[in-house]
Amino acid sequence: MELELKDYFRIVMKRIKLILWLVVVAAIITAIFSYWFMKPVYESSTKLIVNNSQDMTRALDINSVNLDIRLVDTYKQIIKTAAITDKVAEQNPQLGLTGEQINSMISVSSVSNTQVLTISARNSDYPTTVAVVNEVAKVFVEEIPNIMTVNNVSILNEAKQVENPSPVAPNPIMNIALSIIVALLLGIGLALLLEYLDDTIKDEQDVLQYVDLPVLMSIPSVTEEDLKIGKQSAAKVRTEVGRNVTVSK
Structure with missing residues (x-):
C-alpha cells in the first residue's frame, strides 16, 4: 500500500503525544548532562612561522618561500611525534603529563599556501592548555635544527592566559538542538513503525482499503x-x- 502525504501527517498527529514526550525527555536529559555533568573544555593556541631567510632586510626569494610552504606539512607531522612530545613531558614534569597525553591534547593546522603553523591544545584545565602549547612550540623550535639540519622556525606569538576564558565545549544550546532533532526523527520513525505493525481494522475506511468490501453498517x-x-x-x-x-x- 502506498501512503500519501496526508496519510503520513495523520499517522504523525495520531502519535503526536508520544513524539512530543520523546522530544521533551531528550531535551531535558541533554540539558542536565550539558550543564551539570560535562566538564568544560578550554583551548589555547600559539603560532609558528617557517622562514628560511634569517636576514629580514633581504628581498624575499620566491623559491625559498615555496620551500618553506612545502616544509609546513612536514613540520605538522614532526610536531606530533614522540621526538617532540616526549621531550616536552621530560622538560616539564610539573605538568604531570606523558608524551602520549600531550600528543592527544594537541592539534596542528595551517592555512593553505602560508608559512604559518598553529599549534592548539584542548583540556578541561585552562592553564594546562596554555602551558602545553607554549612548551611544545618552544621544544619544536629548539629541536628542528637537529631533526632537519635547518634553523627556519620561530615563534610568531605565544599563548597567553586570560582571566575569564570561555570554554569551547560543551555547547549546551547546540547539544539540546541536536537532541531535539534526533528525538523528533526517532519519534516519527517510531510512529510509522507502530502504524505498520498495527493490523487492526479501525473504521470503514480501513474496510474499504484492506478488505475491499462494502460497508453495510457503521456503529x-x-x-x-x-x-x-x-x-x-x-x-x-x-x-x-x-x-x-x-x-x-
Missing part, C-alpha cells in the same frame, strides 16, 4: 457523555409516556 463510538444524554432522554420519554397514560385514564 459510532459512544462516550460517557453520550450515555448520560441517552439516560436523560430515556427518562424524559418515560415521564411523558406516564403523563399520557394518566391523562387517558
Whole structure:
C-alpha cells in the first residue's frame, strides 16, 4: 500500500503525544548532562612561522618561500611525534603529563599556501592548555635544527592566559538542538513503525482499503457523555409516556 502525504501527517498527529514526550525527555536529559555533568573544555593556541631567510632586510626569494610552504606539512607531522612530545613531558614534569597525553591534547593546522603553523591544545584545565602549547612550540623550535639540519622556525606569538576564558565545549544550546532533532526523527520513525505493525481494522475506511468490501453498517463510538444524554432522554420519554397514560385514564 502506498501512503500519501496526508496519510503520513495523520499517522504523525495520531502519535503526536508520544513524539512530543520523546522530544521533551531528550531535551531535558541533554540539558542536565550539558550543564551539570560535562566538564568544560578550554583551548589555547600559539603560532609558528617557517622562514628560511634569517636576514629580514633581504628581498624575499620566491623559491625559498615555496620551500618553506612545502616544509609546513612536514613540520605538522614532526610536531606530533614522540621526538617532540616526549621531550616536552621530560622538560616539564610539573605538568604531570606523558608524551602520549600531550600528543592527544594537541592539534596542528595551517592555512593553505602560508608559512604559518598553529599549534592548539584542548583540556578541561585552562592553564594546562596554555602551558602545553607554549612548551611544545618552544621544544619544536629548539629541536628542528637537529631533526632537519635547518634553523627556519620561530615563534610568531605565544599563548597567553586570560582571566575569564570561555570554554569551547560543551555547547549546551547546540547539544539540546541536536537532541531535539534526533528525538523528533526517532519519534516519527517510531510512529510509522507502530502504524505498520498495527493490523487492526479501525473504521470503514480501513474496510474499504484492506478488505475491499462494502460497508453495510457503521456503529459510532459512544462516550460517557453520550450515555448520560441517552439516560436523560430515556427518562424524559418515560415521564411523558406516564403523563399520557394518566391523562387517558
